Amino acid sequence: MEYQISCECGQAIAVSETAAGTSARCGCGRTIAVPLLRELRRLAGVSEPPLSPALEVEALLYAGRLPEEDHCVLCGAVTDHCVYCRTECERATVTASAMPIWARMLGGFLSGITFGWYVFMGDEREETVCGQDRIYALPLRVCKECAQALMSPDSLRDALGRVHLYERLLKKYPQAILSLLGD
């Protein structure tokens, strides 16, 4: 796809996606910095695929921009009180491939390791990690009074669901395990 960028002289120059982040030369002789692809797309009005809610949450947490509200999500009162909800969306799963004992003995025998040593090493298993830990401490804007009512996972789920971003996150991870971390 080609994008139009404009030069100070007023001419529009067509650049391809591959030119993103580099520079282009206009007919007038000026060198123009070509924006990054993300920016090119934005300028051209091409919508980006929506960011996954988990990535969005991570980015906002990292930037310290959560929570986004200044009022209690439950009663609507203005408050600066907030609670943290531990939200375990998914955990990296570790699968240990345990070899049967005869395979260990054979392996030990073949590689010249004594049986005793091999038994000693027997707990060494090959571990394969799948996925990654997605566990967040999500700040949730609730006033002190409403926070008292947030004891059960169901009430937490309900309260988190009132924040659009968290709602999307919970939709993506309906099995998320929620617990209150306190304030």
Ligand SMILES: [Zn+2]
């Ligand atoms: Zn020019």
Ligand SMILES: [Zn+2]
């Ligand atoms: Zn409240």
